[in-house]
Amino acid sequence: MDDVDVLIVGGGASAAAFAWSLADTRMKIVCMEQGDWIDHTQYPATSSNWEMRNDFSSDPNIRRAPADYPINNEQSDIAVANFNGVGGGTILYAAHFPRLHPSDFKVKTLDGVADDWPIDYETLAPFYEVNDRMMGVAGLAGDPAYPPKQPPMPPLPLGRSGTALARGYNALNWHWWPADVAINTEAYGGRDKCINMGLCGIGCAQGAKASVDITYWPEAQRQGIHLLTNCRVREITLGRNGMATGVTYFDKEGKEQHQSAQMVVLACNGIGTPRLLLNSKSNLFPDGLANSSGLVGKNLMFHPYTVVEALFEEQLDGSRGPHKGIQSHEFYETDESRGFVRGFSFEMHRGHGPVTTAMLGMLGNRVPWGEGHHAGYRKLADRMMAVAAVCEDLPEETNRVTLDESLTDSNGIPAAKIEYRISENSKKILAFAAERGRELFEAAGAAEITRVENPLPYAGWHNLGTARMGNDRQASVVNEWGRTHDVKNLFIIDGSLFVTSGGVNPTSTIQATALYIADAIKQRLGDASLFD
Amino acid sequence: MKEKVFSAEELSLLKRIASALIPASEEGGLPAADDEVIFQCVLENPAEQLIQLQSLLFELIKQEGGAAVVTAWDRTHFDNWIADYEKQWPKQVHSFFKVYIAMLLRAYYQDARVLIAYDRRPGPPFPEGYVVIEGDWSLLDAVKNRKPFYRR
Ligand SMILES: Cc1cc2nc3c(=O)[nH]c(=O)nc-3n(C[C@H](O)[C@H](O)[C@H](O)COP(=O)(O)OP(=O)(O)OC[C@H]3O[C@@H](n4cnc5c(N)ncnc54)[C@H](O)[C@@H]3O)c2cc1C
Numbered sequence: 001m002d003d004v005d006v007l008i009v010g011g012g013a014s015a016a017a018f019a020w021s022l023a024d025t026r027m028k029i030v031c032m033e034q035g036d037w038i039d040h041t042q043y044p045a046t047s048s049n050w051e052m053r054n055d056f057s058s059d060p061n062i063r064r065a066p067a068d069y070p071i072n073n074e075q076s077d078i079a080v081a082n083f084n085g086v087g088g089g090t091i092l093y094a095a096h097f098p099r100l101h102p103s104d105f106k107v108k109t110l111d112g113v114a115d116d117w118p119i120d121y122e123t124l125a126p127f128y129e130v131n132d133r134m135m136g137v138a139g140l141a142g143d144p145a146y147p148p149k150q151p152p153m154p155p156l157p158l159g160r161s162g163t164a165l166a167r168g169y170n171a172l173n174w175h176w177w178p179a180d181v182a183i184n185t186e187a188y189g190g191r192d193k194c195i196n197m198g199l200c201g202i203g204c205a206q207g208a209k210a211s212v213d214i215t216y217w218p219e220a221q222r223q224g225i226h227l228l229t230n231c232r233v234r235e236i237t238l239g240r241n242g243m244a245t246g247v248t249y250f251d252k253e254g255k256e257q258h259q260s261a262q263m264v265v266l267a268c269n270g271i272g273t274p275r276l277l278l279n280s281k282s283n284l285f286p287d288g289l290a291n292s293s294g295l296v297g298k299n300l301m302f303h304p305y306t307v308v309e310a311l312f313e314e315q316l317d318g319s320r321g322p323h324k325g326i327q328s329h330e331f332y333e334t335d336e337s338r339g340f341v342r343g344f345s346f347e348m349h350r351g352h353g354p355v356t357t358a359m360l361g362m363l364g365n366r367v368p369w370g371e372g373h374h375a376g377y378r379k380l381a382d383r384m385m386a387v388a389a390v391c392e393d394l395p396e397e398t399n400r401v402t403l404d405e406s407l408t409d410s411n412g413i414p415a416a417k418i419e420y421r422i423s424e425n426s427k428k429i430l431a432f433a434a435e436r437g438r439e440l441f442e443a444a445g446a447a448e449i450t451r452v453e454n455p456l457p458y459a460g461w462h463n464l465g466t467a468r469m470g471n472d473r474q475a476s477v478v479n480e481w482g483r484t485h486d487v488k489n490l491f492i493i494d495g496s497l498f499v500t501s502g503g504v505n506p507t508s509t510i511q512a513t514a515l516y517i518a519d520a521i522k523q524r525l526g527d528a529s530l531f532d
Numbered sequence: 533m534k535e536k537v538f539s540a541e542e543l544s545l546l547k548r549i550a551s552a553l554i555p556a557s558e559e560g561g562l563p564a565a566d567d568e569v570i571f572q573c574v575l576e577n578p579a580e581q582l583i584q585l586q587s588l589l590f591e592l593i594k595q596e597g598g599a600a601v602v603t604a605w606d607r608t609h610f611d612n613w614i615a616d617y618e619k620q621w622p623k624q625v626h627s628f629f630k631v632y633i634a635m636l637l638r639a640y641y642q643d644a645r646v647l648i649a650y651d652r653r654p655g656p657p658f659p660e661g662y663v664v665i666e667g668d669w670s671l672l673d674a675v676k677n678r679k680p681f682y683r684r
Binding site for chain 2: 043045046047048049050051052101102103110142144145146147157158159160162163166167169170173175176177178194195196197198199205206317318320321329332333353354355357358359362363365368369370371373374377378381382
């Protein structure tokens, strides 16, 4: 292909929003995604053995699809989860869609830890709104934990599980509210409403869940954006003037190609983006591109999760209905009397399918072998639910993504290696949250607590902070509108640029930030100051 | 094809263990895990997993003197042998049981008869889906009265 104006690498949540927003500039915009389009008729929900399928596992080391790259998690307390293909992580995400709080952007000012973001809630508010509309968000206005917002669709049903949990919250006088979710509760955006399959985490065959392959991408393509699949970018190339000239990539046949571009935009997520930058070494940047601060790959944040699960005597929803129903932000903001800074949100996990119920029941010795098996199972079936605490993780330079010395993907590109230890502050939050989870279920009238997992070792769903945003070029990788400090035509728009993690799922903020950066670029195109 | 992984003796042992782990129950008309349909589903696992199971089975019964010895045990002896392993479950138990139980549960709890017995519609979740009741929204009134509490 001839020279293009904008080359986006990665076809996930942030890329899709960004591409759509930039489409009205009429520039020549190309996106390269290492995976393919996902055929929704192949999702596990379309087969009886949906609980047996590994092809939609969130662990790339288990999935091992051609589009995946391996990740060395050996030195990490939490394993990375992702999906590689058009839609990125949104193919598998649970679509819990909360915004950050205003306080999340100023943790240094408010709590004296980490750093403030160079932007604030008000900056993102209009982009959150556009994104809610484009993705299709269900929820309820009036949440006292947030500034006013109006989700375009009514909330998910509370169901039996939500009702039981809400009773517990009310007994303790704790905040709860229907979760904002990117799931259709009515026909919206040309997609039908949710039919409660409960399989958001392995792909929504109904198309009610807003994965970006069925929200932003079709709109962006209609407006002329080119999305090239099965193109794996190996390296960003650099000209003598220190500007990016394009990318070297492997095409579908595994042939190495070069695509030149006026502007390169990275949207490979908090692991893929630093991996690509670290793989792009040159005389000018021997430690990886745009890495004069030495911070590329550092400050990796997940949200450590603790899960508390309980058994009820009454019947609950089981696995029917989306996983997330209601959430609580009672413990979100800092209260120093708790012995830690920052906090967490509780999200509801509605219940399990039959196989998982049996498996957990057996592992917990509640479902015996032999004669007692059926009675044991009957007590659990559709009677378990959980809460998960999404704990704020503060940035630490020792938590990082580097390149593995020997592991490579199928094109021979060095894989990512994760070094990550849960910090003392996060451990305190996790322990506190586990106790509150127990209290909550007792108040809700649960018969017993069946499981506490603290931390959840496979919960590396949110990959943040590895190319952080900031005004100080020595303490950040990109400026306050996503342009790298070192290379004036190289941008980052994914979760890598988070300065802090907040205590909620990040995708709503990742996309709002991508839209905000697209807007900033458009403004600077207008006055020709984009590369100043 | 895949049952070829196992000898007739191994298949018969696997079935005997399956029905000891999950026996039939008259209540709800539940089949045992060695039921033809369910067991066939176990055999549909990828060949490499079946080969792994086979070698774990071999290791397990070697400790007792081999397949012929175990096959010859009467019901009580066999049940006691299984019960001894259950005492070591889940952490210390021989890996055979970890692998086999996971396979059995996946096959058993997708069987239409089992799902119907537990009031669950069998078959793929799509396109019919399920019903979730609206629930008691009056519970939210208590929270609606709360003043905004986010920090600026
Ligand atoms: C199981 C699961 C559940 C989740 N649940 C939630 C939730 O409920 N709420 C929430 O907010 N978030 C959730 N997330 C996280 C959410 O998916 C991510 O926050 C979001 O997708 C990140 O967007 P992104 O644009 O940064 O990257 P992604 O969406 O991950 O997209 C990155 C894309 O880049 C491509 N790529 C990477 N490297 C290259 C390369 N070298 N060349 C070409 N292409 C490349 C990848 O193939 C991928 O498609 C979940 C994630 C998972 C895995």
